[in-house]
Amino acid sequence: TAVLEGKVAFVTGGSRGIGEAVALRLAEDGADVALTCQHGVERAASVVDRIKALGRRAWAVSADCADPAAVRDAVDRAAAEFGRLDILVNNAGVGVLGPVEDLSPADVDRVLNVNVRAPFIASQAALRHMTEGGRIINIGSCMAERVAFSGGSLYATSKTALTGLTKSLARELGPRGITANLIHPGPIETDMNPSDGPGAETQRGFTALGRYGQPSDVAATVAHLAGAGGRYITGAAIAVDGGFAA
Numbered sequence: 001t002a003v004l005e006g007k008v009a010f011v012t013g014g015s016r017g018i019g020e021a022v023a024l025r026l027a028e029d030g031a032d033v034a035l036t037c038q039h040g041v042e043r044a045a046s047v048v049d050r051i052k053a054l055g056r057r058a059w060a061v062s063a064d065c066a067d068p069a070a071v072r073d074a075v076d077r078a079a080a081e082f083g084r085l086d087i088l089v090n091n092a093g094v095g096v097l098g099p100v101e102d103l104s105p106a107d108v109d110r111v112l113n114v115n116v117r118a119p120f121i122a123s124q125a126a127l128r129h130m131t132e133g134g135r136i137i138n139i140g141s142c143m144a145e146r147v148a149f150s151g152g153s154l155y156a157t158s159k160t161a162l163t164g165l166t167k168s169l170a171r172e173l174g175p176r177g178i179t180a181n182l183i184h185p186g187p188i189e190t191d192m193n194p195s196d197g198p199g200a201e202t203q204r205g206f207t208a209l210g211r212y213g214q215p216s217d218v219a220a221t222v223a224h225l226a227g228a229g230g231r232y233i234t235g236a237a238i239a240v241d242g243g244f245a246a
């Protein structure tokens with residue numbers, strides 16, 4: 001039997017990039033997967049098709065993480081669709097970089113709503129369905145550990161907030177047998193961070209390995225935390241960053 005056979009995962013931002021890789025990897029490991037997107041409904045539908053081709057159930061919905069009611073509703077609908085919820089991956093995120101004085105209150109609201117409030121709300125919603133063995137996995141950033149270049153004030157603030165959320169959830173949910181962990185990816189080749197983008201050479205230079213990682217590298221650690229190997233890991237932050245923070 002596959003290690004996640006019978007488990008149900010919910011992945012925010014599963015249409016592209018890291019979330020897509022996470023959704024597919026959890027399905028390969030046996031889970032049924034619900035995923036969200038914002039605008040990318042066609043990409044999300046293609047991920048659903050590929051998961052179904054693996055013999056797993058899959059379901060996608062467009063739900064803007066900036067809208068708490070939409071996030072809550074998506075979690076509830078996924079749990080209703082599959083009859084349970086075991087793994088929540090708070091992956092959807094936005095990166096707004098720039099000099100601190102140039103960032104508007106609207107930028108601040110947008111980034112904090114998507115990167116912080118949505119994981120908070122999704123965790124609340126998921127906990128109404130999760131039982132013993134549940135897993136909450138938040139996707140942070142290497143910028144929460146080391147702000148290696150300027151322009152990261154808002155983004156790093158949002159990702160650092162996930163440290164407080166993750167540790168608090170770990171404490172509060174431990175007695176219920178539910179774990180909460182945080183993954184800090186380094187430069188990962190996605191639409192958000194193309195390996196030939198303007199800042200790519202700088203980012204590559206800050207890693208110990210001297211190269212970008214792939215979405216599947218992050219997905220492998222999500223799979224580890226979600227599976228049996230993650231049963232005694234909680235409240236932890238795990239870097240999948242090629243040594244960016246070293």
Ligand code: NDP
Nearest residue numbers: 013015016017018037038039040064065093188190192193
């Ligand atoms: P991408 O921009 O490539 O993909 C983002 C995904 O999130 C898409 O599926 C997108 O959906 C979804 N999404 C974005 N905003 C919303 C929203 N408001 N509501 C619902 N879904 C949304 O990003 P990555 O895969 O690169 O990043 C994933 C996570 O990893 C983010 O939290 C990011 O901060 C973090 N990270 C990424 C790094 C990197 O180098 N790539 C480094 C460190 C952290 P749609 O297709 O509909 O737009």
